[in-house]
Amino acid sequence: MAEREPSRPRLPAWRGYWSGWLGAGIVALAALCALLAPRLAPHDPYAQDLAARLAPPAWSPHGSVEHLLGTDHVGRDYLSRIIYGARVSLATSALAVLVSGTIGIAAGLAMGYRGGLADRVLTFLTNLTLTFPFMLLTITVIALMGSGFVNMVVVLGVTGWPIYARIVRAEVLTLREREFVLAEIGLGGSTARILAAHILPNLANLVIVLVSVEAARMIVVESFLSYLGLGVPPPAPSWGSMLSEAQLYVFTKGWMATLPGLAIVVTVLGVNLAGDALRDFLDPQMKTLAA
Amino acid sequence: MRTYVFARLVDTALTCLAISFVVFAFLHLAGDPAKVLLPPEASNQAVAELRSSLGLDDPFLRQYGRFLGRAILGDFGDSFIIRDKALGIVLERAPATIELAVAGLLLGLVLSVPMGILSAYRPRTWLDHAASGISVVGQAVPTFWLGIMLILVFAVSYRLVPVSGRAGWRSLVLPAVCLGVYIAPVMMRLVRSGMLGVLTQDYIRAARAKGISAASLLWKHAFKNVSIPLVTMIGLQFGRLLAGTVVIETVFAWPGVGFLTVKAVRTLDYPVVQAAVVVVGAAIALVNLATDVIVALLDPRVRYG
Numbered sequence: 001m002a003e004r005e006p007s008r009p010r011l012p013a014w015r016g017y018w019s020g021w022l023g024a025g026i027v028a029l030a031a032l033c034a035l036l037a038p039r040l041a042p043h044d045p046y047a048q049d050l051a052a053r054l055a056p057p058a059w060s061p062h063g064s065v066e067h068l069l070g071t072d073h074v075g076r077d078y079l080s081r082i083i084y085g086a087r088v089s090l091a092t093s094a095l096a097v098l099v100s101g102t103i104g105i106a107a108g109l110a111m112g113y114r115g116g117l118a119d120r121v122l123t124f125l126t127n128l129t130l131t132f133p134f135m136l137l138t139i140t141v142i143a144l145m146g147s148g149f150v151n152m153v154v155v156l157g158v159t160g161w162p163i164y165a166r167i168v169r170a171e172v173l174t175l176r177e178r179e180f181v182l183a184e185i186g187l188g189g190s191t192a193r194i195l196a197a198h199i200l201p202n203l204a205n206l207v208i209v210l211v212s213v214e215a216a217r218m219i220v221v222e223s224f225l226s227y228l229g230l231g232v233p234p235p236a237p238s239w240g241s242m243l244s245e246a247q248l249y250v251f252t253k254g255w256m257a258t259l260p261g262l263a264i265v266v267t268v269l270g271v272n273l274a275g276d277a278l279r280d281f282l283d284p285q286m287k288t289l290a291a
Numbered sequence: 292m293r294t295y296v297f298a299r300l301v302d303t304a305l306t307c308l309a310i311s312f313v314v315f316a317f318l319h320l321a322g323d324p325a326k327v328l329l330p331p332e333a334s335n336q337a338v339a340e341l342r343s344s345l346g347l348d349d350p351f352l353r354q355y356g357r358f359l360g361r362a363i364l365g366d367f368g369d370s371f372i373i374r375d376k377a378l379g380i381v382l383e384r385a386p387a388t389i390e391l392a393v394a395g396l397l398l399g400l401v402l403s404v405p406m407g408i409l410s411a412y413r414p415r416t417w418l419d420h421a422a423s424g425i426s427v428v429g430q431a432v433p434t435f436w437l438g439i440m441l442i443l444v445f446a447v448s449y450r451l452v453p454v455s456g457r458a459g460w461r462s463l464v465l466p467a468v469c470l471g472v473y474i475a476p477v478m479m480r481l482v483r484s485g486m487l488g489v490l491t492q493d494y495i496r497a498a499r500a501k502g503i504s505a506a507s508l509l510w511k512h513a514f515k516n517v518s519i520p521l522v523t524m525i526g527l528q529f530g531r532l533l534a535g536t537v538v539i540e541t542v543f544a545w546p547g548v549g550f551l552t553v554k555a556v557r558t559l560d561y562p563v564v565q566a567a568v569v570v571v572g573a574a575i576a577l578v579n580l581a582t583d584v585i586v587a588l589l590d591p592r593v594r595y596g
Contacts, residue, residue, distance in 0.1 A: 128309050133571040135534035136552050140564050141317050143556040220433045224538055227435055228553065247439055247542075250454075254443045261436035269431035276427075 020277020026270025033086040042068070043077035045084040045237045050075050057255055069259055073245060078256075081237035082263050088231065088238040089267065092153055093218040097211055099157025104164025105207065109195060111165060112172025122165060129162040138221070139230060147230045156218060164210055171206055175199055205282040212275025216268045223264050239264050295587055303580045310572035311362055314565055315355050323347070327559040328371060358565075367566035372555075377562035381548060381570050387457055388547030391536050394463055395470025396525065403475040404521075407482025408509055411490060422483075426476035434473045434535055438542035441465045455544040466543045473535045474528055481524050485517035519590050526582025530575045 033040060053075040056063045063070065069078040111119040138155050145151045175181060175198070184194050225231045226240025234241060239260040246256035325341045342348055346357065361367070367377040406426075410419040445465060446454040453462045489495065490513055498512050537549030544550065548567055555563035 124305070124309075128306055132310060132313070133530065133533060133568055133575065135537045136549070136564075136568045136571060137314065137317060139537075139553060140556050140568065144318065144559065216431070223433055224435055228541065243436060243439065250439065250443055251447055254447065257436075257439045257443060261433070261440065264433050264436060265428075265431050268433070269428065272427060272431055 017277050017281065019273045020281070023270045023273025023275070023277065026266060027274055030086050030090060030267045030270065033083045034090045037084045037087055041077070041080035041083045043080045045076060045080040046235055048074045048076055054249070054253055054256075056253070057259075060255070070255065072242070072256065073249065076235075076237075078242075078259060081242060082239070082260060084237040085239040085242065085260065085263060086267070088149070088226070088236065089219050089222055089264070092149070092156070092222040092231075093215050095153045096156035096160060096218045096222075097215050099153065100160030100214065101164055101207070101211060103157070104161035105168050105203070107161060107165040108168025109172055109199065112169040113176055113191075113195065113199065119169075123169075126162040126166045126169075129159075134159050138225070139228065142225065142230045147225075147233055149232050152222065152225055152231055156221060160214060160218070163214065164207070167206065167210060168203060171203060172199060175202055208282060209275060209279045212271055212278060216271040216275065219264065219268050219271065292587065296584055299580055299583050303576045306576045307569075307573050308359075310576070311359055311569050312355065314568045314572075315358050316351075318561060318565060319351060319354070324371075324559075324561050327561070362565075362569060367569070368562035370555075370563045371560045372558050372563075377560075377566040378570070380563055381551065381566045384546060384548045384551045385570070387545060388533070388536050388540070388549060390463065391466055391470065391539070391545060391547060392529075392532055394467035395474065395535070395539075396532060398467050398471030399474040399478060402471055403479035404482055404514075406475075407479040408486055408514060410479075411483045411486030412505070412509060414487065422479065426479050429472055429476045432472070434469055434538045435542045437472060438465065438469045438539055441469060442543075455542075457546050462543075462545075466539045466545050469539050469542075470532065470535050473539075474532055477528065478521065478524060481520060482514075482517055485520055486513055489513045489516050519586060522589070523582060523586050526579050526586075529578045529582075533571055533575060 049071065052067065052071050053073055055067050055071040055075075057070040057078075058065050058068045067077050067079070069082065071078055072081065107122055111122045138159055141155050142151055145155075181194060181198050184198055189197075222231060223238070223240035223243070226238040227244045229241070229244065231240055232238050242260040243257055246253070246260065249256050323342075325338050325345060325347060329337055329341060346354060349357075365378050369375065370377050370380055373380065406422045410422040413419060442454055442465065445451050451461075452464050456462055486509075495508065495512060498508055503512075533549075536545075536547060537552065539545065540547045540550035541553050548571060552564060552567040552571075554560075555567065
């Protein structure tokens, strides 16, 4: 029987994947805000205007079009700060996922493919992370090292890898026994070649799904660290730090706490929806498992 | 059964040991307690003297050994801020955290179990779609923001409950709801997928053919089989639950271990931070142990498998 040319992967149709496309649209919008913040923001996010402090959003009775989403406690434009906030959020999430993903995938490959002592030690370590109070440790380490963008990314990256390691390891364990890998071993292929040409490409789908889950989680963790004052130092705008400033005015200016939170919810929802659709599209098996 | 429990006990002890090591190593790398204890204008000589009197010049492993030896006896040193035993300060706050965690867990179960059962009983209906929609949105809402929003609506606008603190059951309502909403989506998914699997089995069809009521079918015959993975899941979720209490305690100024730790971190109160992280980690490890034992009692396949 002649082997059929494998069909080229096609973009999923709107029907059946509308939520995924919606999510992708939201993520694209957030990325656009982050990249083009200086062009999109109507005001300088650092410019204070004490005369116009705590101005309400445009739709409330005393609002003005000048500040569409109002101003904060020192009169900085809220919309501009929310747009700039996307930068911290997305950059932290992307870099933390890059760091933790790289470490985790490397560890997972080593554990799954090599086995032996490395596997046992790493398995114990990754199981340990299930019982580890990471939230407390993350807060502690950042507080001691000093808050800031780099420290936050390093800590989130270094503590986030075990989930990748666990899942990649399990997948490699089964891939390692598949015919195409055994054939390559029989042909005398080097370990590097087997990993690069056979194992890694087969992990791609799984990794994409993991990355989307972790990216969403990192956005939430970043906002909480910023809320605690352990993220990027003020006056840099971030959604989490805006929330902690807004909580002081929760009695009189409820919208202040509402808006940055909505930015977080919508972004995380976008990443989750896009990730779920990607999972269903790339890996129908996982869809049946999740259903 | 005995060997199984013994093996899990050894695991738990190793886990606690590893947690103490990681905490100690991180704090050791991250900063110098001598500089925290002395005023910033202290001379280098004063810092050096304090370091040697605290034993901070010793090799790392010797320092860790000393820390571990004392920690096993329950001595994490005195708090730098309040002149009192660090472990005592942490344990004093534990009841507040346990109260919050239990209330949150119960609310999470009350929200997730009926929703999971119903959406599995009527899959692909509006009810199922609504339930999964709620869980997708619920997972995207950061807990601390949900807390602030609940405060805004129920404590500020309607004045039904206090804004923060811990005084009577009314102050527990909002933090517990927050925690419940935080853990419910994952449990709902598990209940739904478990029920979907069970409901297609032959014994369910037989029970249906006997003509028993839907309630009895779902609860007595189907849900019982889903409860085992649910117990495992609750155990595994306990770590997340406690991480959630850290966040929620901070938002609501709930005087538990999490709130205490965040405060201790800000004031660089090393002994309290170390005690808190080890206590929380040990609590999670013990709950996982208890879960495994309960599951083994419920399910003979685990015991002998």
